[in-house]
Amino acid sequence: MNPVPVQQDPPACSVCGEPAVIHQRHAGRYLCGTDLVADLEQRVAGTIASQQQVVPGDCVAVALSGGKDSTALLVMLHRLFGSRDDIRLVAVTVDEGITGYREETVRSAADLVRKLGVEHITVSFGELFGDSLDTFLKGRKAQACTICGILRKKALVAGAKRAGATKLATGHNLDDEAQSVLMNVLRGDLLRLVRDSGRESSGRFIPRIKPLTYVQEKEIATYLMVQGIWEDLPECPYAIHALRREVRSMLSGIEYRHPGTMLRLLENKKIIETAFSGKAGGEAVGRCRECGDPCSGETCQLCQLLHSLGR
Amino acid sequence: MFKQPPREVVREHMKLILPDRTIRVADPVPATVETILQREGINPLEVMVSRDGKLIPEDTLVSGDDELRIIRISHGG
Ligand SMILES: [Zn+2]
Ligand SMILES: [Zn+2]
Numbered sequence: 001m002n003p004v005p006v007q008q009d010p011p012a013c014s015v016c017g018e019p020a021v022i023h024q025r026h027a028g029r030y031l032c033g034t035d036l037v038a039d040l041e042q043r044v045a046g047t048i049a050s051q052q053q054v055v056p057g058d059c060v061a062v063a064l065s066g067g068k069d070s071t072a073l074l075v076m077l078h079r080l081f082g083s084r085d086d087i088r089l090v091a092v093t094v095d096e097g098i099t100g101y102r103e104e105t106v107r108s109a110a111d112l113v114r115k116l117g118v119e120h121i122t123v124s125f126g127e128l129f130g131d132s133l134d135t136f137l138k139g140r141k142a143q144a145c146t147i148c149g150i151l152r153k154k155a156l157v158a159g160a161k162r163a164g165a166t167k168l169a170t171g172h173n174l175d176d177e178a179q180s181v182l183m184n185v186l187r188g189d190l191l192r193l194v195r196d197s198g199r200e201s202s203g204r205f206i207p208r209i210k211p212l213t214y215v216q217e218k219e220i221a222t223y224l225m226v227q228g229i230w231e232d233l234p235e236c237p238y239a240i241h242a243l244r245r246e247v248r249s250m251l252s253g254i255e256y257r258h259p260g261t262m263l264r265l266l267e268n269k270k271i272i273e274t275a276f277s278g279k280a281g282g283e284a285v286g287r288c289r290e291c292g293d294p295c296s297g298e299t300c301q302l303c304q305l306l307h308s309l310g311r
Numbered sequence: 312m313f314k315q316p317p318r319e320v321v322r323e324h325m326k327l328i329l330p331d332r333t334i335r336v337a338d339p340v341p342a343t344v345e346t347i348l349q350r351e352g353i354n355p356l357e358v359m360v361s362r363d364g365k366l367i368p369e370d371t372l373v374s375g376d377d378e379l380r381i382i383r384i385s386h387g388g
Contacts, residue, residue: 020368023370068387105387239386239387249357
């Protein structure tokens with residue numbers, strides 16, 4: 001046997017003293033794998049309880065792209081509610097049709113639901129809108145995330161309806177949410193935060209819930225890694241065109257040097273939500289003239305988009 | 312950029328496996344993971360780092376024989 005090289009131990013877990021796997025800078029402590037898993041599951045259960053995101057009788061559609069966030073979300077929700085008779089979980093996967101990217105994540109999603117024994121519904125852009133995202137984006141790659149976002153939102157809701165869901169859970173994490181606040185500021189459209197929040201659901205929307213809102217991306221990745229469910233998946237090829245990419249890199253740099261920045265950015269969202277509660281961003285919610293979906297103008301974003309795509 | 316070390320001290324140099332799977336031999340000083348990442352222009356929040364297959368926080372001191380793997384946390388959920 002080779003002599004064991006002298007190795008410096010990592011910092012000790014602030015809870016149990018075992019070697020830590022992560023430095024939670026926002027909380028000023030170190031955690032080992034076991035305590036990180038416990039911490040995240042406790043915090044997510046806390047978010048769900050405090051906002052009454054899931055209540056007895058709910059059927060929760062869990063948006064499952066197969067990427068890290070949605071994988072962690074489904075694992076956590078399954079641990080929390082998997083054995084409950086009064087709460088049903090259904091995973092919903094949207095296949096946008098992105099060659100060289102979606103195949104792997106769709107397979108990862110299928111593997112996970114099989115392992116957990118969760119119901120699974122897949123909806124594709126092809127069946128819903130007549131073509132793949134790759135086709136829609138020919139000559140308009142710069143708008144990729146905007147176009148995909150509108151179509152995917154519709155597809156998710158279609159899947160959730162098919163599941164008979166009363167809630168739609170997505171894996172948006174703290175980084176995503178903080179980026180969105182900043183992006184809306186940069187676009188001069190802060191009130192979009194209120195319009196998109198889906199909180200003002202008056203029975204016409206399936207309410208959206210985001211149980212991972214207060215969990216950092218790195219915590220989620222580490223959560224999966226220490227449990228052996230991390231998969232190194234490709235990044236969406238269209239993401240290079242997105243403003244989000246620049247905002248993400250800038251914001252994570254600031255967060256590293258000034259821990260807590262992301263949480264504080266989210267505070268702005270709460271302030272605006274409170275200020276505009278019940279006003280839906282000053283716009284009355286009506287119905288789309290063409291498809292009947294709830295929208296703020298005459299025609300919804302989706303119908304406008306489909307026209308511009310020549311559908 | 313790196314001086315080729317004499318053979319017998321090669322094992323004293325740290326092996327760095329970058330997210331794109333290229334392998335780099337890092338300077339043989341005891342340093343924190345954070346320092347090493349910063350030299351590569353990597354924000355510790357955007358990666359996980361493992362040593363001999365075990366994740367370690369960015370303020371862990373590494374040196375000599377250590378083999379570090381840097382795993383990029385890609386966006387997308
Ligand atoms: Zn511990
Ligand atoms: Zn419409």
